[in-house]
Amino acid sequence: MTLQAWIDGVFTGSIYALVALSLAIVYQPTRVMNFAQGEALILGAVVGYQVISLGKLGWVVAILATLALATLMGVLSERMIMLPVRLSGSRFAWIVATLAAALIFQSIFTLGYRDVDALRPAPMAEGGFTLAGEQVSWQIVLTVAIALAVMAGYDLLLRRSTYGRAIRAASHNPGTAVLMGIPVQRIIVLSFVVATVLSALAGLLAAPVLFIGPAAGLIFTIKGFTAAVIGGVGSPRGALAGGLIVGVLDSVVRTEINATAGNLVVFGLLALILLVYPSGLFGKPMEAH
Amino acid sequence: MSRPLTAASAATAVTTAAVVALLLAWPFITDFYSYNAQYYDGLVASAAIAAVLTISLNLAMGYGGMLSMAHTGLQLLGGYGTAFVAVKAGLPWPVGLGLAVVLSAVLSALLLLVSLRATYLYFGMITLAANLIVIEIGREWDDVTGGINGITGIDPGMAKRAFYYVVVAALIVAYLVQRNFVRSSAGRAAMAVRESPESASAMGIRPATTKLLTFSVAGGLAGLSGGLYALQLGFINPDVGLLDNGLVFFVGLFLGGIGTLAGPLLGVAFITVIVELGKDHARYTTLILGVALLVSMMVIPRGIVGTWQASRFGRPKAAPDAGGDPETSQVPASVGSGDRPPDRDVPALEGRGLVKHFGGVRALDGVDIAVQAGTVHGVIGPNGSGKSTLVSCLTRFYRADEGEVLIFGEPAPAASWAVPGAGVTRVFQVPHLFERQSVLDNVLTGIRTPYSWVSAVLRLPSCLRAEREARAFATELLAFAGLAARASFPADSLSHGQKRLLEVVRAVATRPRVLILDEPATGLVPGEIDALARLCAALRERGLAVVLIEHNVEFVMKVCDEVTVIETGRVIARGAPAQVRADPAVLAAYLGRPDLVESS
Numbered sequence: 001m002t003l004q005a006w007i008d009g010v011f012t013g014s015i016y017a018l019v020a021l022s023l024a025i026v027y028q029p030t031r032v033m034n035f036a037q038g039e040a041l042i043l044g045a046v047v048g049y050q051v052i053s054l055g056k057l058g059w060v061v062a063i064l065a066t067l068a069l070a071t072l073m074g075v076l077s078e079r080m081i082m083l084p085v086r087l088s089g090s091r092f093a094w095i096v097a098t099l100a101a102a103l104i105f106q107s108i109f110t111l112g113y114r115d116v117d118a119l120r121p122a123p124m125a126e127g128g129f130t131l132a133g134e135q136v137s138w139q140i141v142l143t144v145a146i147a148l149a150v151m152a153g154y155d156l157l158l159r160r161s162t163y164g165r166a167i168r169a170a171s172h173n174p175g176t177a178v179l180m181g182i183p184v185q186r187i188i189v190l191s192f193v194v195a196t197v198l199s200a201l202a203g204l205l206a207a208p209v210l211f212i213g214p215a216a217g218l219i220f221t222i223k224g225f226t227a228a229v230i231g232g233v234g235s236p237r238g239a240l241a242g243g244l245i246v247g248v249l250d251s252v253v254r255t256e257i258n259a260t261a262g263n264l265v266v267f268g269l270l271a272l273i274l275l276v277y278p279s280g281l282f283g284k285p286m287e288a289h
Numbered sequence: 290m291s292r293p294l295t296a297a298s299a300a301t302a303v304t305t306a307a308v309v310a311l312l313l314a315w316p317f318i319t320d321f322y323s324y325n326a327q328y329y330d331g332l333v334a335s336a337a338i339a340a341v342l343t344i345s346l347n348l349a350m351g352y353g354g355m356l357s358m359a360h361t362g363l364q365l366l367g368g369y370g371t372a373f374v375a376v377k378a379g380l381p382w383p384v385g386l387g388l389a390v391v392l393s394a395v396l397s398a399l400l401l402l403v404s405l406r407a408t409y410l411y412f413g414m415i416t417l418a419a420n421l422i423v424i425e426i427g428r429e430w431d432d433v434t435g436g437i438n439g440i441t442g443i444d445p446g447m448a449k450r451a452f453y454y455v456v457v458a459a460l461i462v463a464y465l466v467q468r469n470f471v472r473s474s475a476g477r478a479a480m481a482v483r484e485s486p487e488s489a490s491a492m493g494i495r496p497a498t499t500k501l502l503t504f505s506v507a508g509g510l511a512g513l514s515g516g517l518y519a520l521q522l523g524f525i526n527p528d529v530g531l532l533d534n535g536l537v538f539f540v541g542l543f544l545g546g547i548g549t550l551a552g553p554l555l556g557v558a559f560i561t562v563i564v565e566l567g568k569d570h571a572r573y574t575t576l577i578l579g580v581a582l583l584v585s586m587m588v589i590p591r592g593i594v595g596t597w598q599a600s601r602f603g604r605p606k607a608a609p610d611a612g613g614d615p616e617t618s619q620v621p622a623s624v625g626s627g628d629r630p631p632d633r634d635v636p637a638l639e640g641r642g643l644v645k646h647f648g649g650v651r652a653l654d655g656v657d658i659a660v661q662a663g664t665v666h667g668v669i670g671p672n673g674s675g676k677s678t679l680v681s682c683l684t685r686f687y688r689a690d691e692g693e694v695l696i697f698g699e700p701a702p703a704a705s706w707a708v709p710g711a712g713v714t715r716v717f718q719v720p721h722l723f724e725r726q727s728v729l730d731n732v733l734t735g736i737r738t739p740y741s742w743v744s745a746v747l748r749l750p751s752c753l754r755a756e757r758e759a760r761a762f763a764t765e766l767l768a769f770a771g772l773a774a775r776a777s778f779p780a781d782s783l784s785h786g787q788k789r790l791l792e793v794v795r796a797v798a799t800r801p802r803v804l805i806l807d808e809p810a811t812g813l814v815p816g817e818i819d820a821l822a823r824l825c826a827a828l829r830e831r832g833l834a835v836v837l838i839e840h841n842v843e844f845v846m847k848v849c850d851e852v853t854v855i856e857t858g859r860v861i862a863r864g865a866p867a868q869v870r871a872d873p874a875v876l877a878a879y880l881g882r883p884d885l886v887e888s889s
Contacts, residue, residue, distance in 0.1 A: 033410065084586035090547065092350060095358075095413065096539050097586060103536050104579035111572060218532060222421065229414070264425045271418040274411050275403050 003134050005255040006248060011140045011209065013247020014147035015041075018202035019224025020231065020239035021154065022195035027233055028171035029187050032085065035098040036077060038221035039105035040196040043073055044203025045119040045212040046109060052121035059124050066200050074196030077101060078189050102218060109214040116214060123208035143205040148240070150198060155236040167191075223250070226270045308554075312337075312457045316450050330453050331521070336561040337460040338517045343541045343553035344463045345510035351548035352471055353503035354483030356413030359400065360511050360538060362420035363393040365427060365530030367515025372440040372525045373433060382445050382520055389516030390509045396423075397508025401501050420530060427527040439526025443519050456517055463510050466746050468550050470506060473745030473752070474738040474759075479503040481723050481734045488721035491684070492735050493709030493799055502742060536575070540582045546592025548725075555593050635698040637662040637834035638713055638803045643682050643692035645675075645858075652678040653689070654858035660803065665825050665835045667849035667866070669842065671878055675858040676838045677718055680807050683836075684708050684715045696803070710737075712802035716809060718838075720788045724781035728772055728791060731780050732763040735798035763798060770794045771820075786817040793824060804828060805836040810844050822848045842879075846870065854878065 019037055026034045044066050051062040084097040113119065125138035158164035170177040170184045178184050206212065227246045231238025246266055254262035315333055319326040342364055349357045367389035374385030396419070404415045427434045434440065445452050470476045478499045481489040486496040519525040528534070537560060545556025563581070564574055589596045636659040645653040652675045660666040670676050681687040683694055685705040694701040696711045708714075714735075723731050736759045740752040767773045770790050775783065783791060789809055796804055806825075810818050818841070825835050825848050839845045845852060846866040854862040854875050862872040869875055 080583060084583050088586045088590040090543075090586075090590065091354070091409075092356060092547070093586060095356060096543055097583060099532075099536060099539065100579040100582040103533065103575050104583075106533075107573070107575040107579065111576070114572075222417070225414070260425050260429045264422060264429075267418045267421040267425070271415055271422070274407060274415045274418070 002252070002255070003132060005252045007131075007134060007136055007140065008255075009248030009251030010144060010244060011247070012206075012251060013227075013244035014144045014240075015202050015206045015210070015243070016220075016223050016227045016246050017240045017243025018147050018150065018198055019220055020227035020243050021151065021236055022199045023221075023224055023228050024233050024235075024239060025154075025191050025195040025198070027228075028167060029174065029184065029191050030082065030085075032081060032094040032098065033225065034077070034081065034101075034195070035095065035218070035221050036081070036102035036105060037195065037199055037224060038217035038219070039102055039109070040070060040073060040077075040199035041203035041206070041220050042105070042109050042119075042212065042214060042217045043070060043196075044200035044205075045207035046113065046203075046214065047200070048121040048204045048207045049113070049116070049119035062121070062204060063201075066204050067197060070197040070200035071193050073105075073200070074193035075189065077196060078192040080104070081192075082188065102221070106215055106217050109217075113214045118211040118213060119207050120211070121208055124205070137209070139205070139208050143202075143209075146205060147202070150201075151236045151240045158236070223266065226266055229270060230273060309461070312460075313454075316453055327449055330449060332561065332565060334453050334456045334521055336557055337456045338514050338521060339538065339541065339561075340460055340554050340557040341463045341517065342511055342514035343538045343545075343557050344467050345507045345514065346538050346542050347547060347549075347553045348467060348470070348510065349504055349507035351542065351552070352476060352483065353479050353500060353507065354409075355401075355500065355504055356409060357416050357504075357507070358413055358532060358535070359397075359416035359420040359423075361532060361535040362423035362530045363396060363508050363511035364515035364518060365525070365527065366396060366423055367393045367512030368519035368525035368529060369427065369434050369440070369515075370512065371516035371519045372443045375443050375445075375520070376440055377433070382443075385520075386513060386516040389512040391512070393512025393515065394505045394509035397511075398501060398505040400508075401504045405497055405500075417532070420532065424527045424530040427530065435526070437527065439524055440519075441524040443523050443525065445520045452520065456521065459513060459517055463513065464550075464554070466506070466510065469746045469748055470742065471550065473742060473756070474733070474736075474740070475499070475502060475742035475745060477726070477730055477734045480726055480730075484723040484725065485721060487686070488717065488723065489734075490686070490704075490706040491709065491715055491717065491721070492795070493706060493714075493737065494734070495704075495706040506742075533575075536582075537578060540578050540585075543582060543592055544585045544589075546594030546596070546598075549592065549594040549598070552592050552594040559593070636660055636695070637697060638683065638836065639695040639698075640679070640683055641693050641695070643679065643694075644690045645678055645682055645687055646690055651858050653682060655692070656855065656858065656860055658683075658853055658860070660834045660836055661851075662802065662834045663829055663832045664850040665829050665837055665848050667845040667852040668836060668838045668855060669840070669845055669852060670855035674855045674878075676855055677807055678858075679855065680715055680805055680836075680838060684713060684805065686715075709799045709801065713805065714796045714799045714801035714803070715805040716792050716796045716807060718807040718811075720785075720792060722780040722788055722792060722795075725779055727777050728767065728780055728783065729760070729763055729776040731791060732766055732795050732798045733759055735795045736762060737799070766794050766798055770824075786813050789813060790817065790820065790824075793821070797828070801833065803834045803836065805838070807838045808840060809837070810839060810841045818844060 019041060022040070023034060023037050026032060026037070047066045047069060048062050051057045051065055052059065080101045081094070081097045085093045123137065123139040125142050128135055128137035130136070158167065166177070166182045167187060169180065170182055170187050174184050203212065223246055227242035228239060229242070230245055231240070231242025249269065250262045250266050253265045312333070316326065316330050319329040323329055342360060346357065346360050349355050370389040370392045371382065371385035374380045374388050375382045400416060400419055404412050407415060428437050430436070445455070478489065478494045481492060481494055482496045482499045489496055489499070518529065541556035541560050542553055543556070544559055545554065546552030560578065563577065567574060567577060585592070591599060638660045640656060640658045643653050643656045644651070656675070656679055658668070658679070668676055668679065678687065682689040685694070685701060685703060685708050696713055701713070702708055702711055723734060726734070738755045738759055740749070740755050744752040764773065764776065767776055772787060772791060772794070775787070780788065780791065793806065793809060809821055813821065822844065825837065828835055837845060837849060849866055852863065852866050852869045853860055854869055854872070856878045861874045861878060862869050
């Protein structure tokens, strides 16, 4: 019972961690907290459902389609969000633009899959194994492994490569970064694309296990945001830690009491952390706002 | 109010009357033209309820500058309050509306109080978390909220048409609350805090209380909207609180014009028309609204009303220059005639042994300074000598590590916002104007008015009188500074010199007994420097103490009675200008060692 809750928690936690990382990737160079991030996850689930369940085309096609469509969605998101933000000049522009983008994508998904409760394709890896009397499917193991690999890879990229240094410079001060010859605009577009692809892959991996409805994007954004805040926006390790905390906490409370209590605890934790640490758990990455 | 009747204000009055008449006559119009009158009445009533919520959002975000994602939650809470009173407790529904307002105002106040230290983005996130928590509690607390199904059968106990007038009345009340609040000193304070909490503190405005008031009033209005929603539709359930439903209010606010009085009404009306026209394709409503919002942000970033105000037609016309010739006009009589006559024995402002460290740097290393009333006191020193740090310590923007500050012999208050109230007002080194507000409003922000926000919302005679006096005083001050013709322009339309002058005028409007000017002459042309010198002299005549931090030595020597020279956080000389000028330590600080200066 409890072990099962922990396994589920680690699984959903790694999904939240991927969303948290995506949020941070966009946030760093743009200072925009993208409320449309969860919609990319739905895109992955939609592609999985369409290609595997309906089209019977298999996983390779699904992954390729997800990569292609997520890249497109990332480029599109950048235009849909950054253009209004730049032209508007209002300090609320980012929240309104990303909410609008979120609802545009959400209504597209709901229009396309109106009568689908859960976008649930067959798992990529069938079967599983037994651990201390609990069933663990290979899909869960695969998802967690991929999430860990992505986190480690991005961490390495950020710390070791010239490109990572450019991203960190741009996130610190875009104006100065441009003066130093860093192509900030290209970094921004790329950030949206990378973030969207990561979230979409998370959706593709999670869809066989979780119940993901076409309108569930916002709740994944919010859970991912909670994870990001707990772990400190910006660091892949923080995103992983935050995601696991949120996932396990949510899952354990959900099993012990009920689903509402799970949400309540997570949002209560978010409120509590923001109250005790008004500028986030780790330093002050958001002072610009 | 004794403002002159212009074509613009006449047009506003006519439009307002037409809108109110249309709203009142609407049931009769629909009765006459349609077999489905009740549907169209309900449509307008729902729009009016949405407009109340959008007005509330406008107060919080547009005027208060506080990102609120809790508004649908506040509406839900108001709905629960009303439904509980009307259905479960069996009390009359107006009691329920009252409870709705109180509940939501209290929740808003609590939210703000617990998150006072949070930065802007995180404040928004706390409101989001609160919103989600309200929804989850609503889903779970079956006894009170009816759980997932909510509460149904909420009946105001009157005909739909009668209730329509209740809704319209509520909309008018909400609009008047917004208008009267924004035009009062409370509203000006809210906008000042929105622009810059620091400059607001320098005007004697306490940011925390101002935010608390604005957010609570906004919360109360959101609760009112929720109560009306429940009564109008007859049910309330947790889905009402979802953020998805909140989009329509954001769209309305941004489309109409955030931070404008009519914006929320116009935006909501616009959306209602769009949704009604597209009701056969209701599936696409969210999609259309989302696209409309993004497009409007790009095409008309300030919304319909904001764009109109910035356009050629809506812009205020420059008033004919009302005798603002600075050569002849006088400082208004009320400046400087404080209740306490300047006592020559006690310094107006005194700092004793002030020490301030920044890490290992001793920016101030035991500075003593005493400024007498009725004098202009110069503080000069090379770059980085600690002049601005001294100002910030004297006005409590920095907490001094050691030493004390006395104002007329009494210890200065500990908080920066309280210092202007004690008689000491500062002007910052870089312009700190409230750029989006009008020149007149900038000056009015500095004037303390003796009425509460409640009497301002009710427009009691005492409040109107105080407002009239404040405006007259502000106009006089602007005339003295030669800025009267630009009174209705936004402050960011002024030139650099005019901005500096306006800032001094705004500081004078707080009726200080000590005025601290931090490098006011930087970037001014010679004519403007002359005007500044004249202003300093005039204020000295009125018994004020003026502290002048300056680089322009010539200017300082001309206007100051006494000069203090600071270097590396210590006072190296003080005395009359001529005496200081000859002081070897001063020469060394400014020119290097005198024995090395070539005397050709």
